[in-house]
Structure formats: structure tokens, C-alpha cells
Amino acid sequence: MIKIDKHYVIRFSYGGIAQYASFYEVEGKLYDPTFSVQYAKSGEIPSVKDVETIEEALAIIKQFSYGNNTKIYKINGLSTNYYHNTKVRAVVNGSNKIYTTFRDKFIIGFFEEVLEPIMQKNKWFLARSHMGVLVLISKNEDDEWDNIPNDILQEDFEYICSQIASIFNIDNSKGGVNRLFNHIPYDYLIKRNYYIENP
Numbered sequence: 001m002i003k004i005d006k007h008y009v010i011r012f013s014y015g016g017i018a019q020y021a022s023f024y025e026v027e028g029k030l031y032d033p034t035f036s037v038q039y040a041k042s043g044e045i046p047s048v049k050d051v052e053t054i055e056e057a058l059a060i061i062k063q064f065s066y067g068n069n070t071k072i073y074k075i076n077g078l079s080t081n082y083y084h085n086t087k088v089r090a091v092v093n094g095s096n097k098i099y100t101t102f103r104d105k106f107i108i109g110f111f112e113e114v115l116e117p118i119m120q121k122n123k124w125f126l127a128r129s130h131m132g133v134l135v136l137i138s139k140n141e142d143d144e145w146d147n148i149p150n151d152i153l154q155e156d157f158e159y160i161c162s163q164i165a166s167i168f169n170i171d172n173s174k175g176g177v178n179r180l181f182n183h184i185p186y187d188y189l190i191k192r193n194y195y196i197e198n199p
Helices: 054-064 080-084 086-122 152-167 176-181 186-191
Strands: 006-014 017-026 071-075 125-128 134-139 145-147
Touching (some): 006 054, 017 054, 134 176
Antiparallel strands (some): 006 017, 006 071
């Protein structure tokens, strides 16, 4: 299996539109470089099969494209300037780590203070539905595991979970419980006996 070190995207103009070409780098050399263009005849498209560096590919595409707006657009999904600015990237990554740590700690604290007492009182637990979504379950009248009753208490619990999930921009359309509890570690829920495997 080949490990791609860098994925370059070159933006160029041809046929009256902006177009994009992808190149992959392995151990300092381009891997199987190819160049395809929309709205161009095959004989018009220059070959890049023998180039070894992204700079060589860029030079060929610059000669082919319209105007002077040909450039390396992204590296590994990041803007070129951002990719090369390691200081800014370190600050952003550090900030993201601080935010993630705060978010996860806050959600667990919120669970223990607000959600856990409700679950304890109503004997609610968590399980995966057949669709893989986290849902609340409890024992029904036949002493079998089932989804909790769809009533005002269940709606309130879902709403509370959705509010916290929204604060942290946790985006998932499959219910507030699923959105929030997916950010609580399973081993934590299992240790506290709230997660039921294959009920």
C-alpha cells in the first residue's frame, strides 16, 4: 500500500472556467502524475507523465492555461499559505485541543449534574438502535428492553441534550441524545452502567 505524503491541488483556467488538477507526492516525487481538462481535445492537453516535482507540473499547466492565475491552490486540503505557516497552524491546533478538552469535560460535568439524575430516577439506559443511533431505553411492562415512552419527559430530555449539543456546534440530525452522548466516552458510560450492549 502506497502512503501519500502530500496531495496537491492546482487551480487553473481553461474553457472559460476555473478548473482543478490533483497531484500526489510520495517520498518527494509525484506519483503517477496525470492531467485532465474539461472542454479540451485530448491532443491539446499537455503530458505531465514524466514530471517528478509539483513545480514542474505547475510550469507545464501555467503554459497551457488561460491567463496568469495558475497556482497551487491547496496542500493536503489546506490553503497553501496556511499549510506553510507552521506557527499559525501550531496555535490553531493548540486552540482546538484546548476547546476540545473543555467541551468534553463540560459535557461530562453536565451529564453528571443534570442528565444522570433524570436517568437514575426513571431507570433509563443507552443502547444503539438498529440504525446505529444512540437511544434511551428502559424495561417495559413485560420486563423487556424497549425505547423509553415518547412523552413530555422524553421530549424535555431530548431538548436539553439538543441545547448543549448546539452550544458546541455538534451537528447531527439524529436526535439530541445521539448528538450529545456520542461525545461522552463509551468506557465512561459502561463503567457507570448506562450503556447496554445488544439489549
